[in-house]
Amino acid sequence: MIFTHRLGSWDLTRRARVVGILNVTPDSFSDGGLFFPPERAIRRGEELAEEGADAVDVGGQSTRPGGTEPAGPDEEWARIGPVIEALAKRLPIPLSVDTYWGEVARRALDSGAAMVNDVSGLGVDPSIADHAARERAGLVLMHSVGAPSRLHEPREYGDVAAEVRDFLAARLRMAEARGVERERIALDPGIGFSKRAGQSLEALRGLPLLTALGRPLYIGVSRKSFLGACTGAPIERRLAAGLGVSVAAYGLGARIFRTHDVQETVDALRAAEALRELAPEALPPLETRA
Numbered sequence: 001m002i003f004t005h006r007l008g009s010w011d012l013t014r015r016a017r018v019v020g021i022l023n024v025t026p027d028s029f030s031d032g033g034l035f036f037p038p039e040r041a042i043r044r045g046e047e048l049a050e051e052g053a054d055a056v057d058v059g060g061q062s063t064r065p066g067g068t069e070p071a072g073p074d075e076e077w078a079r080i081g082p083v084i085e086a087l088a089k090r091l092p093i094p095l096s097v098d099t100y101w102g103e104v105a106r107r108a109l110d111s112g113a114a115m116v117n118d119v120s121g122l123g124v125d126p127s128i129a130d131h132a133a134r135e136r137a138g139l140v141l142m143h144s145v146g147a148p149s150r151l152h153e154p155r156e157y158g159d160v161a162a163e164v165r166d167f168l169a170a171r172l173r174m175a176e177a178r179g180v181e182r183e184r185i186a187l188d189p190g191i192g193f194s195k196r197a198g199q200s201l202e203a204l205r206g207l208p209l210l211t212a213l214g215r216p217l218y219i220g221v222s223r224k225s226f227l228g229a230c231t232g233a234p235i236e237r238r239l240a241a242g243l244g245v246s247v248a249a250y251g252l253g254a255r256i257f258r259t260h261d262v263q264e265t266v267d268a269l270r271a272a273e274a275l276r277e278l279a280p281e282a283l284p285p286l287e288t289r290a
Contacts, residue, residue, distance in 0.1 A: 001255060003216045004183045005138030006114035007094045010054070012216050012255040014277075016269045019055045019096060019258045020048030021222065024079045025062045038082040045087045051262040056091065057117055058084055058108075059098030061148075070148040073101040081107065088112025096138070100147055102127035109135045116140070117258075119193065120147035121171040126178065133179030140218050141171045143190035143203075155194050161206020164189050169213055186218040186256055197229035204245065207252035220258035221245045222265075243268045 001012045010017050024041045045056050060079035061071055071079070076099060088095055094114035099105055102125040105116045109131055115138035118128050124147050132139040143164045144151055157163050168187045175185055187210060189203040210217055221227065227241040228234065239261055246257055246265060250272050259265045 001216050002183055003138060003186050003256065004181070005055075005094050006109070006136055009183075010216075010256075015273065016250060016254075017054040017256045018052065018262055018265050018269065019057050019218075019256060020045075020051070020053035020262045021220075021258060021260045022048065022056050022058045022083070023062070024058060024060050024083050038086070041083045042086045042090070045083065046090065048262050049091050049093050052266040053093060053262045055094045055096050055115065056087065057096040057098050057115075057258055058087070058113075059117075060104075061099065073103040076101060076104050077107050080104075081111065084108050084113055085111045094138075096140070100124040100128070102131060106131045109137055114138060117188075118142060119144055119151070119188075119190070121167065121190075122174055123147055123171075126174065129175045129178035129180050132175075132184070133181075136181070136184065138184050138186065139175060139180050140186045140188055141168060141175060142188035142193065142218075143167050144193040146194060151193055153194070154196060155199070157199060157202075160195070160199050160202035161209050164203050164206060165209050165213065168210065172213060172215065182215070186216045187213060188218040188220070191219060191221050192224040192226055195226075197226035200224070200226040201230075204249055204252070207249060207254055211253040216256055217249075217254040218256040218258065219246070219249050219254045221249070222259040222261060239264060247272045 003010045022045050048056050058080050060076040088111055096115035096117050097108035097113045098117045100118050100120040105128045116128055116132050117140040119142045121141040122129055145155055146153055176182055191200045207217055222242050223235050223238045227238040231241045247268050257265055
């Protein structure tokens with residue numbers, strides 16, 4: 001399984017990839033305000049690379065439950081533009097921009113970003129696919145409903161896994177129809193978005209169903225509320241639960257992991273990969289299950 005971005009390709013057959021989260025926002029649920037000043041955010045991006053990140057995902061939009069009103073494209077770019085411009089020159093790894101605005105995606109790609117991570121799965125601004133296609137950038141399509149302002153309202157599903165699969169299959173077709181090459185697309189089931197805790201678990205259990213779409217599975221579970229619902233742990237004590245879920249998701253087919261805790265996630269995945277190499281019959285190659 002190959003995922004291609006603007007600066008190269010990731011062979012995910014043997015080694016999963018880890019994407020470090022860099023929130024340049026005043027109110028993100030886990031680290032809001034910590035890296036809001038550009039100079040602090042730039043340094044944090046460098047730290048994520050030093051910890052072993054394969055890419056850094058820069059976002060200027062808080063998507064936490066109960067957060068403030070979404071920032072418009074101009075405000076979002078004012079937050080992240082200086083950070084992306086600086087990190088694109090300094091980092092030896094690709095940058096991803098976390099946005100659902102086409103104009104922000106265009107500016108980020110013009111400034112050196114190699115991927116676009118759209119939490120709306122082209123639901124807010126389908127022109128994101130046009131910009132990704134033009135620049136031959138990587139594109140992550142996430143399942144969510146109600147973006148930008150109603151991402152976390154409770155939803156009812158008949159079959160969470162099947163509905164997530166059908167949504168992502170449709171958005172995959174949309175992106176391809178707008179010119180994005182299939183090898184440049186990854187799919188994210190949107191854990192914690194438009195889903196209660198139990199529904200997020202159902203979406204995770206449904207990862208093998210998503211592998212049939214033939215694209216890499218990208219997940220983000222770091223510090224999310226469903227972990228707290230499972231364990232009772234507050235945000236600052238969800239690392240162990242997040243690592244456990246990430247390793248389980250790896251076993252179910254996920255291959256790209258977005259996280260605040262890069263070094264720990266890298267270590268956990270390397271251990272899971274080592275076990276898979278020793279006992280391949282216990283975890284068949286992803287390609288045989290796709």
